[in-house]
Structure formats: C-alpha cells, structure tokens
Amino acid sequence: MAKKDGGVKLLGFWASPFSRRVEMALKLKGVPYEYLEQDLMNKSPLLLELNPIFKKVPVLVHNGKILPESHLILEYIDQTWKNNPILPQDPYEKAMAFFWAKFVDEQVGPTAFKSVIKAEKGIEVAIEEARELIMFLEKEITGKDLFGGKTIGFLDMVVGSMIPFCLARGWEGMGIDMIPEEKFPELNRWIKKLNEIEIVRECIPNREKQIEHMKNVAKRIKSA
Ligand SMILES: N[C@@H](CCC(=O)N[C@@H](CS)C(=O)NCC(=O)O)C(=O)O
The missing domain is CATH 1.20.1050.10 (Glutathione S-transferase Yfyf (Class Pi); Chain A, domain 2)
Known part of the structure; x- marks a missing residue:
C-alpha cells in the first residue's frame, strides 16, 4: 500500500490543473516520485482511502504522510525540500x-x-x-x-x-x-x-x- 511505503507518491489525473502544478513543483525541486494516474470516473479504492473527505486528486504521500489539496501540497513541498523556493519568504x-x-x-x-x-x-x-x-x-x-x-x-x-x-x-x-x-x-x-x-x-x-x-x-x- 502506498500509505506504508517510503518515498514520494502522487495520485493525479493527467488533465487536472491541480495535479499538473504539483508535478511542476516536484520536478523543479528534483524530488523523485512515483506517479499514480487516477480514473476520476471510477475512483480507485486507494484514492478513496487516502482522500475520503474530498475524494479528489492530487494527493501526495510522503513517507506514509498523506496530504490532499494542491495549495497545501505545494507549501509542504516547499518547506520540505528547500532548494529552488517557490513561495515568498515575506x-x-x-x-x-x-x-x-x-x-x-x-x-x-x-x-x-x-x-x-x-x-x-x-x-x-x-x-x-x-x-x-x-x-x-x-x-x-x-x-x-x-x-x-x-x-x-x-x-x-x-x-x-x-x-x-x-x-x-x-x-x-x-x-x-x-x-x-x-x-x-x-x-x-x-x-x-x-x-x-x-x-x-x-x-x-x-x-x-x-x-x-x-x-x-x-x-x-x-x-x-
Ligand atoms: N481544491 C482542490 C481541488 C482538486 C480537484 O478539484 N480535483 C479534481 C480534478 S481536476 C478532482 O479530483 N475531481 C474529482 C471529483 O470532483 O469527483 C485542490 O486544490 O487540490
């Protein structure tokens, strides 16, 4: 299960702007990740398990920590991998x-x-x-x-x-x-x-x- 594995996984959908922006941040930071494409018309048990409240992509999994919502994910990525900062310091x-x-x-x-x-x-x-x-x-x-x-x-x-x-x-x-x-x-x-x-x-x-x-x-x- 993704939850228990280490590393970074991203549940996303190819046409979703919310998923695209998270991939941009991961690539900019040079973070290796496994991408798990989701079928939003037929949601996977994994997506429903990891994001039971909103049932939406993206969901980031980092060392077993689960995080939905693209703005929060981008902020988390920025604070976790400090190179190439994406948010203002001020x-x-x-x-x-x-x-x-x-x-x-x-x-x-x-x-x-x-x-x-x-x-x-x-x-x-x-x-x-x-x-x-x-x-x-x-x-x-x-x-x-x-x-x-x-x-x-x-x-x-x-x-x-x-x-x-x-x-x-x-x-x-x-x-x-x-x-x-x-x-x-x-x-x-x-x-x-x-x-x-x-x-x-x-x-x-x-x-x-x-x-x-x-x-x-x-x-x-x-x-x-
Ligand atoms: N506020 C969320 C929005 C995410 C969102 O709307 N994702 C869409 C894909 S573009 C989704 O998963 N939709 C599935 C659904 O609404 O059932 C974010 O910023 O991550």
Missing part, C-alpha cells in the same frame, strides 16, 4: 500568493468556465465577465517577469496550470480566444515565458488531447 507576500491562488481556483476557474458554457446571460456577457476576472491577473503580472519574480514560483504554477494550460484550452475548443494579446499583453508575455521553462513543458497536458477532454467536460456541464 509573510505578506506569501499570504497574497495564497490569496491570488484562491481567487484563480475558486473564482476564475469554475465560475468563468461554467458560466461561459452555460451562457445563461448570453455568451458575450459570460465572456466579458470571465475577462473581467482575468484582468485582475493582467494587472498583477504587470511589471514582473513571472508571478514569482525572476524565477518560477507557487503562483506561476497555480495560475499557469489553471488558465493557459487548462481553461484557455477549454475555451479554445469553443472557438473563443479568452486571453487575446491586444487585451492581455502582459499575460501573453508571461505565458510565452512559462512555455520556455522546461519543467512547465514537461508537466502540461498535450494541447489537442486536452482540448478534446475539455469538450467532454463542457458537454457534461451543459447536460447537468
């Missing part, structure tokens, strides 16, 4: 990194994607509302190379895994460019920079495969 900057991560995962992610698919107030309104949220991130990245400063950090992993390498691909499948360069020059510059980082390229899902996957997710949301 308490306020660190708190704000968590603030933006929460905003991205709880507001931009589900709200923007579902509302665009459902388009209850019309597609144009839904796109505009989503872009209004993303504009906060455009302002936040202005004047910075990356959210983490000069090197990739926690927030780059959170925002990157969720927006350009997940949601934008979902919107792309609907024929929408959600972050057009003329409206979001700074975010586009940042996305190009992220694409140049090897561990990012290694961890993000295949574009075509993900677009297909997001189309299926959209179909499920529409019919729910």
Whole structure:
C-alpha cells in the first residue's frame, strides 16, 4: 500500500490543473516520485482511502504522510525540500500568493468556465465577465517577469496550470480566444515565458488531447 511505503507518491489525473502544478513543483525541486494516474470516473479504492473527505486528486504521500489539496501540497513541498523556493519568504507576500491562488481556483476557474458554457446571460456577457476576472491577473503580472519574480514560483504554477494550460484550452475548443494579446499583453508575455521553462513543458497536458477532454467536460456541464 502506498500509505506504508517510503518515498514520494502522487495520485493525479493527467488533465487536472491541480495535479499538473504539483508535478511542476516536484520536478523543479528534483524530488523523485512515483506517479499514480487516477480514473476520476471510477475512483480507485486507494484514492478513496487516502482522500475520503474530498475524494479528489492530487494527493501526495510522503513517507506514509498523506496530504490532499494542491495549495497545501505545494507549501509542504516547499518547506520540505528547500532548494529552488517557490513561495515568498515575506509573510505578506506569501499570504497574497495564497490569496491570488484562491481567487484563480475558486473564482476564475469554475465560475468563468461554467458560466461561459452555460451562457445563461448570453455568451458575450459570460465572456466579458470571465475577462473581467482575468484582468485582475493582467494587472498583477504587470511589471514582473513571472508571478514569482525572476524565477518560477507557487503562483506561476497555480495560475499557469489553471488558465493557459487548462481553461484557455477549454475555451479554445469553443472557438473563443479568452486571453487575446491586444487585451492581455502582459499575460501573453508571461505565458510565452512559462512555455520556455522546461519543467512547465514537461508537466502540461498535450494541447489537442486536452482540448478534446475539455469538450467532454463542457458537454457534461451543459447536460447537468
Ligand atoms: N481544491 C482542490 C481541488 C482538486 C480537484 O478539484 N480535483 C479534481 C480534478 S481536476 C478532482 O479530483 N475531481 C474529482 C471529483 O470532483 O469527483 C485542490 O486544490 O487540490
């Protein structure tokens, strides 16, 4: 059983932004780990045993210690393997990194994607509302190379895994460019920079495969 084994194991799902960001952190830190791909439509007894409350990926197992929830996992990784720090040292900057991560995962992610698919107030309104949220991130990245400063950090992993390498691909499948360069020059510059980082390229899902996957997710949301 994973629980009793030593070393690091990660239960994840290939298209999950929450799993992708954890792999980015493990790779950046050079931590060897065993990756256990999960079928979320038919959850394994292991996933249900290790994360009985949320029943979600990712779950990190380190020397028998079990940890769900990607933000907590990233913080744990950062504090356990100190090389290549990903969270700011300054308490306020660190708190704000968590603030933006929460905003991205709880507001931009589900709200923007579902509302665009459902388009209850019309597609144009839904796109505009989503872009209004993303504009906060455009302002936040202005004047910075990356959210983490000069090197990739926690927030780059959170925002990157969720927006350009997940949601934008979902919107792309609907024929929408959600972050057009003329409206979001700074975010586009940042996305190009992220694409140049090897561990990012290694961890993000295949574009075509993900677009297909997001189309299926959209179909499920529409019919729910
Ligand atoms: N707050 C969690 C969210 C994790 C999450 O939503 N994972 C999704 C995959 S993208 C999942 O496992 N979904 C399965 C389900 O909802 O049944 C985190 O940050 O790790």
